[in-house]
Amino acid sequence: xxxxxxxxxxxxxxxxxxxxxxxxxxxxxxxxxxxxxxxxxxxxxxxxxxxxxxxxxxxxxxxxxxxxxxxxxxxxxxxxxxxxxxxxxxxxxxxxxxxxxxxxxxxxxxx
Numbered sequence: 001x002x003x004x005x006x007x008x009x010x011x012x013x014x015x016x017x018x019x020x021x022x023x024x025x026x027x028x029x030x031x032x033x034x035x036x037x038x039x040x041x042x043x044x045x046x047x048x049x050x051x052x053x054x055x056x057x058x059x060x061x062x063x064x065x066x067x068x069x070x071x072x073x074x075x076x077x078x079x080x081x082x083x084x085x086x087x088x089x090x091x092x093x094x095x096x097x098x099x100x101x102x103x104x105x106x107x108x109x110x111x
Contacts, residue, residue, distance in 0.1 A: 029066040
């Protein structure tokens with residue numbers, strides 16, 4: 001696989017072998033395995049010398065996750081946070097009614 005050759009005719013008329021390098025692949029999303037748009041296809045060694053703008057997009061999780069998965073992560077985090085807040089509010093509402101009836105009972109006893 002790594003030693004493929006192509007026959008090329010030189011200007012002198014000779015036929016010679018030209019070693020063909022492997023084609024690069026576009027990085028894929030870590031969650032849904034879709035090819036990431038906006039990122040250049042390359043081999044790992046080439047990627048080291050490429051500029052940053054060819055390897056990422058300007059977004060959170062730029063060269064790692066696709067936009068759809070990032071949106072899902074943000075929504076999931078938001079919903080989990082909301083759920084936690086609702087749970088806290090419900091817990092505080094449970095505590096408040098317990099204290100309120102005791103004050104009403106004492107006021108009834110004083111009558």
